Amino acid sequence: MLNPSGTLNVAVIVKLEPDFSEGNVSYNSDGTLNRAETKNVLGPHSAVASSAALYAKVKYGANVSVATMGPPIAEAALQQSQLICNADELHLYSDRIFAGADTLATSEVLRAGIKKMANEQGIDIVFSGHRASDGETGQTGPQTAWKLGYPFIGNVIDYDIDKERGYVRLQRLIKNYGHNDIIEELESPLPVFITLDPSYSPFFNTVSQRLNLALNQNDAEKRSSRYKEYLKTFSAQSLELNLKSVGLPGSPTIVYKVEKIPRAKANRKADIIDGYSQENLSQVARRIYGILGETIIK
Amino acid sequence: MTSAVSETKTNANNIQGILVNDTENENRKRTAEEKEKEEENNNRHLYVVIEQEEGKILPASFEMLGEGRRLMDNFNSKYNPKENVVAIILGHNIKHLCQELIYHGADAVICADHPELRYPRNLLYTKIISQIATDKSSAAQISSSNNTFNKPRYMFFSADDTGRHLSSTVLAELESGLASDINKLVINDLEIRHEHKTKGKPISYKKTLEMYRPDFSGFLWTTILCLDNLNPENKKEFYPQACSIIPGVFPQIERDTNRNGKVIDFTPTILQEDLKVKIIGRRTIKNKVDFNNKKAIVSFGRGIKENAEQNIKLIENFAKEIEAEIGISLPISKKPYIINENLSSTYMIPDRVIGTSGRKVNPLVYFAVGISGAVQHIAGMKEAEFVISINPDAEAPIIDESDIFIKGKIEEVLPLLIKEIKKYKEKMQIPQEVK
Amino acid sequence: MxxxxxxxxxxxxxxxxxxxxxxxxxxxxxxxxxxxxxxxxxxxxxxxxxxxxxxxxxxxxxxxxxxxxxxxxxERQITKYMLHATSKDKMFSLDLTPTHNYQTNFGYSxxxxxxxxxxxxxxxxxxxxxxxxxxxxxxxxxxxxxxxxxxxxxxxxxxxxxxxxxxxxxxxxxxxxxxxxxxRKFTQSDLYQGVKVVVKLPEEIIEERFEITNNEGAAHLFAGDVTLNHIGGGFLYTNKDTLSVGAVYHYDSLIEKPTEPYELVNALLSNPFVIELIKDEVPETKENYKNLSKEEELRTRFKANKLIKDWKELHHTYYSPSGVKELLANGKYKTKEEIKNKVDSIHDELVSKYDIEFESNYVELEYSAKLVPDGKRCRxxxxxxxxxxxxxxxxxxxxxxxxxxxxxxxxxxxxxxxxxxxxxxxxxxxxxxxxxxxxxxxxxxxxxxxxxxxEIDKNYLKVFLDCTKQVPNDIVDYRYRAIFKLMSNSTFRGISVGLVNKLGYRRLLPILESNKTYTEVPIKIAERKGKDVQKSYSIRIPAIAERIAKLNYNDDSLSHIKVLDSQSDFMKKMVTLCPTKCYSMENGRVILQHEGCIECGTCLKETEWRHPRGEKGIAYQYG
Missing domain, CATH: 3.50.50.60 (FAD/NAD(P)-binding domain)
Incomplete structure (x- = not known):
């Protein structure tokens, strides 16, 4: 463990994202997301990452820091994350110069921020979500890991820590789309950077852990209602960042243009059938049977 | 050495050649500056990071080689000197795969074969891929004419989890730009005027990879470029121009055993430190949702929304009737409707997503129910033998991927269709029993 | 460990x-x-x-x-406690508030x-x-x-x-x-089956309709034809901004003449008096707009649904002092009047622009059921x-x-x-x-x-009998007349209650808890002495499938119930008696589909019955 006192320090990187639930999401007439009218919430994958930190807090008494980069409204994500993981510290990295950053420049900010956490004692595990749901790249996590010099381990579905040895043991899910999935079991010395598989859900398997969980949830409610007391806001300067490595100057990539995706060439020529005609559907049924044959009739 | 110099000259000539075609006069003024830039640019070739699992190359890797081949054939017909498609493959006992990569379009294969590389581990793989991507001697073997290799010009990864993670860490190590989930690529000379990159001045960027990325809704395309900073206050070169490519969108090229290429053995430098993440065990688990053993798949999308719960129940019944597995489009996995928890936790889950961020399927019959046909979804189902769509909107893009398009509302069409199938089954059952 | x-x-x-x-x-x-x-x-x-x-x-x-x-x-402190005897179109009401108050500090809904x-x-x-x-x-x-x-x-x-x-x-x-x-497992004679629906109704409408202030509450009990000839009765309690409406029936009686539990609660809901108590103004969602193009239709329906949602919320809030206070506090509206105007304007817009009709109906929030042990029989x-x-x-x-x-x-x-x-x-x-x-x-x-x-508490009995003085004696069956007489007389009451308690309270139960007392007598009372009650609208009660679909389940894929004998008479009755229709008959056998189970235990006697695993099964929102 990095902290000589024996406390496990963990961090969570979260993101404020559009809320895709019914009633909160709004689409433009052309099918694209209406960002102005869509509410923003803690992204679902960020929530999963927060729950992994909760596990560390309940089971190992970890000290939890949560961070996000964004404009001041991104505080909402920190607050919602704190409600999940009972965070001890919230970091907002907010500076006009960070605007327009691509993943490399973003991860530079996060790297610097993580270094500042937990009184600069060093973070043992950083958690982040699988990907952001608004079509994010899934690159920020691994790039931040690399910049921190932490081994990156993705798609984690379970982990446990051996505090004595300073090791973490994990299971990760490797999706071989179309094939059977693989569960890989790994072991690594701390520190590590973990992204959680969307299916991750912490499980607390003793009465004591459950009692501790309840205490933490109780506490989390109180804390998140006064989250500002836990909030520290950092600028590029207070993070001691080189201005050439963040925001636009630090971004190798640019968005060149955004356009509507033109309709692809038709691959098939569809027979168009009136769905309200029983006669037509009877024909469709016959064709389905013709292809599927005995599978559906035993 | 001399050959290198002459190479650069040809290069510069070539630039002039293009500029001549350019009508803009003021561009001439900058030729000198560009020549200088191009001279110090020793970034060559397209490197493709291949993925294999237990000695089997994943289809997405062949697809990247196919697209890489097409791009670089174009490149080579347009620019000089010629550059190559270079496959990078890591693993253990994988030498026999190298030839296969050449048959599928690689000009050269750099192979790191080592017991420690049997399974991908991000830390170790990142180190080795970065070593290869900056290795001058391998590059020299690819084209002897160029021994001033710096980094690859372009680099491709697969946009699956392993490839996405590797692309991120490798590019963090190489300190260059990366675009994810790409489904269209073009190489072009572009005139760019950018607040930071060019400090607002128009500058021509040669051989730039335009990386097209569909947004999550499938309606918008964002083109991403990785460009050097030519801003005098913050000059920086960014190579390779890298991306991760959505599996299933690009066609492979036909396997051709007459294709020749060079296989380069790369001896990785592995430090003890690189091995600290250890694989203790690996086991295969069966997918709960089994698309492979079903002849039919019924998928549904946002079109169910007017009566989500009732429609899902109808779809459930329909699938039962034809013994189909149930799939969904990506937006459904975000549980956008508040319905019976049982239904939502059974069906509105990532495991059922068909498309680029889910599974790719090829059933005998694919039913697209209330699916509009976003590009991501199409990528997952276009290999189906026969496609039947149900949709009230005959303008929906899914029509172009359908063999039969049933125009009508789900809640009205499905009950009728279920009835007809039941009738048909009964009819077919009787003679069988008589037999 | x-x-x-x-x-x-x-x-x-x-x-x-x-x-x-x-x-x-x-x-x-x-x-x-x-x-x-x-x-x-x-x-x-x-x-x-x-x-x-x-x-x-x-x-x-x-x-x-x-x-x-x-x-x-x-919810509310009950200050009014009424018993209603009902017949088809008449009702006779008794004020039982004194029995409610008997040795009571308070009773809250x-x-x-x-x-x-x-x-x-x-x-x-x-x-x-x-x-x-x-x-x-x-x-x-x-x-x-x-x-x-x-x-x-x-x-x-x-x-x-x-x-x-x-x-x-x-x-x-x-x-x-x-x-x-x-x-031992409780048997049918030990138990009552209760079925309840929670009905939504704005706070001040409740207070006006039940003639109570905002600190008060009313409880209404029902006997007579609403019981569909079963031993038991109906209840209706006022909550803050909901009503609890339910039926509790002796399980023996249900086994004897199986009736779907929801039919029992439906009978109560459709009673002309109850109908008026639960009534609210309800917008009807419109299925289609004929002369609009497909897209216009979609857009119109979307807007209409959104407005309906807004209306429902605001309509409900307007009749709640705390809701109004909150709306005024957050500055959205300046006066209560303004809120009312907004409610009305949405209403008008829905009617005129979106062709939405408002009708009298009731709003059901949740359907639930439970078994109740009768302590005198099974403690x-x-x-x-x-x-x-x-x-x-x-x-x-x-x-x-x-x-x-x-x-x-x-x-x-x-x-x-x-x-x-x-x-x-x-x-x-x-x-x-x-x-x-x-x-x-x-x-x-x-x-x-x-x-x-x-034991029978003679003092409670006195309070009760005092409340029922208006009931004509001759309606009561001759078998009870003597008892009634004895009990009504203060000198004899003590002696006779003592005698009854000595004989054993339980022996008297078949007489006290019978069809006669719960159905026939109340109907007679209502017909003879009751007032006419008329309903002003026809109620639309959700089908059981709709009710089940509204409930929250986290389904346990492992069934927590195992049928022991799929052909027993008892299990066959479960097809009718299960409140959420988990049982059906197939080829003479009773088939269980446990997914809709609300864990009431009605079928427990002849099944291997466990609670679902942790977090699984039904999750009520009101309870």
Whole structure:
């Protein structure tokens, strides 16, 4: 463990994202997301990452820091994350110069921020979500890991820590789309950077852990209602960042243009059938049977 | 050495050649500056990071080689000197795969074969891929004419989890730009005027990879470029121009055993430190949702929304009737409707997503129910033998991927269709029993 | 293995009271609850009493939670208690408020999904001080004894752990009782089946309609034709901005003439008097707009639905003082008038622009069911097994005396007695039945509630009879006439009640609880003496499928019920009697589909019945 006192320090990187639930999401007439009218919430994958930190807090008494980069409204994500993981510290990295950053420049900010956490004692595990749901790249996590010099381990579905040895043991899910999935079991010395598989859900398997969980949830409610007391806001300067490595100057990539995706060439020529005609559907049924044959009739 | 110099000259000539075609006069003024830039640019070739699992190359890797081949054939017909498609493959006992990569379009294969590389581990793989991507001697073997290799010009990864993670860490190590989930690529000379990159001045960027990325809704395309900073206050070169490519969108090229290429053995430098993440065990688990053993798949999308719960129940019944597995489009996995928890936790889950961020399927019959046909979804189902769509909107893009398009509302069409199938089954059952 | 002093199994009102009380006594107790959250598995008719008994002390809710009266999220204090005898179109009403007030400090209408989390919060605060607490989403699978003083509890979710004593508060279908064999399964004559719907109605409309102020509440009971010839009756309680409307029927009667439980509650809902009580203005969603293009139609319907949602919310809020206050406070509206104008303008817009019709109907929020143990028939005489104490419904302890139905307060009283016994055993560090079980049995025997389960209280009877003076004597069947006469006379009442109690209260039950008393007599009274009641609209009651679909389930793929004999007469009756239609007949066999089960236990007698695993199964929102 990095902290000589024996406390496990963990961090969570979260993101404020559009809320895709019914009633909160709004689409433009052309099918694209209406960002102005869509509410923003803690992204679902960020929530999963927060729950992994909760596990560390309940089971190992970890000290939890949560961070996000964004404009001041991104505080909402920190607050919602704190409600999940009972965070001890919230970091907002907010500076006009960070605007327009691509993943490399973003991860530079996060790297610097993580270094500042937990009184600069060093973070043992950083958690982040699988990907952001608004079509994010899934690159920020691994790039931040690399910049921190932490081994990156993705798609984690379970982990446990051996505090004595300073090791973490994990299971990760490797999706071989179309094939059977693989569960890989790994072991690594701390520190590590973990992204959680969307299916991750912490499980607390003793009465004591459950009692501790309840205490933490109780506490989390109180804390998140006064989250500002836990909030520290950092600028590029207070993070001691080189201005050439963040925001636009630090971004190798640019968005060149955004356009509507033109309709692809038709691959098939569809027979168009009136769905309200029983006669037509009877024909469709016959064709389905013709292809599927005995599978559906035993 | 001399050959290198002459190479650069040809290069510069070539630039002039293009500029001549350019009508803009003021561009001439900058030729000198560009020549200088191009001279110090020793970034060559397209490197493709291949993925294999237990000695089997994943289809997405062949697809990247196919697209890489097409791009670089174009490149080579347009620019000089010629550059190559270079496959990078890591693993253990994988030498026999190298030839296969050449048959599928690689000009050269750099192979790191080592017991420690049997399974991908991000830390170790990142180190080795970065070593290869900056290795001058391998590059020299690819084209002897160029021994001033710096980094690859372009680099491709697969946009699956392993490839996405590797692309991120490798590019963090190489300190260059990366675009994810790409489904269209073009190489072009572009005139760019950018607040930071060019400090607002128009500058021509040669051989730039335009990386097209569909947004999550499938309606918008964002083109991403990785460009050097030519801003005098913050000059920086960014190579390779890298991306991760959505599996299933690009066609492979036909396997051709007459294709020749060079296989380069790369001896990785592995430090003890690189091995600290250890694989203790690996086991295969069966997918709960089994698309492979079903002849039919019924998928549904946002079109169910007017009566989500009732429609899902109808779809459930329909699938039962034809013994189909149930799939969904990506937006459904975000549980956008508040319905019976049982239904939502059974069906509105990532495991059922068909498309680029889910599974790719090829059933005998694919039913697209209330699916509009976003590009991501199409990528997952276009290999189906026969496609039947149900949709009230005959303008929906899914029509172009359908063999039969049933125009009508789900809640009205499905009950009728279920009835007809039941009738048909009964009819077919009787003679069988008589037999 | 982890060790704790006491485990309380079941987080209902009794279990939580036990936790709170033990913690108050400084003892470490953990409460294990199957539901994902406290209160999601609980249903009650809806009244919680505090009693002021003369023959001995009962422990009331406010004795356990000292801030109950100031802080607890109760609904309304019942100030009006009516009994209505109904016939097809007539109704005769009796004011039974004096019986309600009899030895009563207060009676509140409550919704358990709101109240229990508050109990839990209070109990947890105390429990944490002693290293105890609440663990939810856990299903106890087995209970074993390592030695006399050590119980090992195994669950489906957690590592096993050990405790010195257990308080079983796992309800009428107590699995602890089943696992340990502490008592027999309850039979049909021991039980009542209750079915309830929660109806939404704006706060001030409730107050106006029931003629109560915002601190007051009304309870209405129904007998007569609404019972569909069953022994039992209907109830309607006012909550803050909802109504609890339900039916409670003797299980014997249901087995005799199986009737779908929802038909019984529907009969009550469609009663012309009840219809008027639950009435609200309801917009009808429109299915299609004929002369619009497809896209326009979609857009129109979307807008209309959004407006309807807005209207419903604002309409509901407008009639709630606290809601109005909040709206005015956050500055959205300046005056109450303005809110009203907005409500009306949305209404008008919906009618004129979107062709939406508003009609009279009612808004049903939740359908639920539960079994209720009749303490006079099935209370555990020895409410313990080794070092496990049974409390509340789990011990079969509930009071059913005519219109008086009480369970929540009995469970709380039990809990305090159990806590005292356990606390004493911990102090003595002995859990032998002499120290723990027998002591608890004696404490429970001393409870006035136990007496209410064994004997007729002549004073209560007098209050009751005084309320029924207007009932013409000749309507009452000749068999009861003599009893009535005796009972009505104060000199003889004492003697005859004494005689009855000596003979055994239970022997009289077939006469007291019969079709005659619950149906025929009330119908006769209504027809003879009742007022005409007419309904002003025709009600649309959701079909059972709709009701089930509205409920929240987290389905357990493993069935928690196993049918023992799919061809037994009893199981065949379950096809009708299961409140959520889990049973159906296929080729002469009863087939179970457990996915819609609301865990009421109606089918328990002839099934292998467990609660679902932790967090699984039904999750009520009101309860």
């Amino acid at each position: 982890e060790k704790f002093d006491v485990a309380i199994i079941g987080g209902g009102s009794a279990g939580l009271a036990a936790l709170k009380q033990l913690s108050n006594l400084g003892k470490q107790a953990i409460l294990i609850e199957g539901g994902k959250k406290i209160g999601t598995k609980n249903v009650s008719g809806g009244l919680l009493y505090s009693k002021n008994t003369t023959i001995g002390k009962v422990y009331n809710v406010e004795d356990v939670y000292d801030n109950f009266l100031t802080d607890a999220p109760v 409550v919704l358990l999904n709101k109240l229990l989390p508050w109990f839990a919060k209070e109990a947890l605060n105390s429990a944490e001080k002693t290293g105890g607490g609440i663990v939810t989403g856990i299903h106890v699978r087995s209970i074993m004894w390592k030695d006399e003083n050590t119980i090992i509890i195994e669950t489906d979710e957690l590592e096993p752990f050990q405790v010195k004593a257990v308080i079983a508060a796992d309800g009428v279908n107590s699995e602890v009782a089943q696992i340990t064999g502490a008592r 555990m005489k020895k409410p313990y097994f080794k070092n496990i104490l049974f409390i509340g419904d789990a011990a079969g302890r509930g009071i059913f005396v005519g219109p008086r139905i009480e369970g929540l307060n009995v469970g709380i009283d039990d809990a305090v007695r159990a806590a005292e016994a356990v606390s004493n055993a911990i102090d003595k560090n002995s859990f032998h039945s002499n120290i723990l079980g027998e002591r608890y049995r004696r404490l429970v025997e001393e409870s006035p509630y136990t007496k209410d389960m064994d």
